[in-house]
Amino acid sequence: MEIEIQPVTQPKAHIEDETKLVFGxxxxxxxxVMEYDSGKGWHSARIQPYAPFTLDPxxxxxxxxxxxxxxxxxxRRQDGSIALFRPKDNIRRFNQSASRLCMPPVDEExxxxxxxELIxxxxxxxxxxxxxxxxxxxxxxxxxxxxxxxxxxxxLCYIILSPVGAYYKGGFKPVKIWIADEFIRSAPGGTGEVKCGGNYAASLLAAKEAAARGFDQVLWLDAVERKYVEEVGSMNICFLYDGKIVTSPLHGTILNGVTRRSILQLATEMGYDIEERAMSVNELLEGAESGRLTEAFGTGTxxxxxxVGQLTYKDRTVTIGNGQMGELTLKLYKALTGIQYGQQPDTHDWVVEI
Structure with missing residues (x-):
């Protein structure tokens, strides 16, 4: 399939002060944009001016x-070139999500x-x-x-682009997380591992309540026993517990994060043991109080x-470590972003240059 390139007649103004870039x-x-019809397949691939769609009610x-x-x-890398980070993994997951929701796959190549070409x-x-x-x-x-x-x-399949600054306005300030005990994000056999809008719509009420209480994010528990931590609203989550990195296993209820996989591989290469296992909320809270839990961090694109500096469950609040960014968290952040921005060598073949 050929890609039609349509002209842009009215370019938009750029934000000159990049410190004012806001996410999304x-x-x-x-x-x-490209379209699909049963019996015809994908067709009409084009790069066109950004514009609204017209949909039947x-x-x-x-x-x-x-x-x-x-x-x-x-x-944007130091030499001015542009690179993508593990795009094949995202496209593969896109097709896995499509399969779960009975949607047609895209040709990944x-x-x-x-x-x-769009970038x-x-x-x-x-x-x-x-x-x-x-x-x-x-x-x-x-x-x-x-x-x-x-x-x-x-x-209809489309790709849009948005220049962004830091995701959190507070930069690297540790976030405060509320552990939801009433709401659930996903259940076994559901669509928890699928990146679909319904998962996020279902999380909005809990996120709204968390924000009203002064928290930055919601940490979800499992749907069956309501006792095992799974993931945060916009991130997978990892804990440095007894010197090992503990994170929830992939069993269909959490997203198989590309950043999560990258971080776990980098941590392994740094000499850390990885435990993908269910961790109860009580173990988590007691670990923070005893000092066995020394760091926690979320991972996401x-x-x-x-x-993560603080966790609250019901009426119980704990501080992780000294409440500041941990040494390992910062080390992993620098290692991953160093690869993404070309400041460190990519020994994993993760980077795709434009």
């Missing part, structure tokens, strides 16, 4: 939430080609300042106009590595 608020001049995505998305970044055309939008990047959001939605719970026969 400004979008570039162009986007990639009966489009299935609006009623039954048949939708998936991804998130990855492009980085073609999709990467389209993504690279090449929008290269001026990749910011230059330290800690900034170009956030990439591939999305697929069901567009068939019919009311009825069934897989769609028509889909948007946040990269985010230190």
């Amino acid at each position: 608020r400004q979008f570039t001049d162009r986007m990639f 009966a489009a299935l995505v609006l009623h039954y939430a048949q939708e998936i998305f991804e998130g990855l970044k492009a980085f 073609f999709f990467l080609k389209a993504l690279k 090449r055309l929008e290269s001026d939008w990749v910011p230059h300042s330290e800690g900034t990047s170009l956030y990439i959001r591939p999305t697929m939605i069901a567009t068939e106009a019919v009311l009825g719970v069934k897989p769609s026969n028509k889909y 948007a946040a990269v590595v985010s230190p």
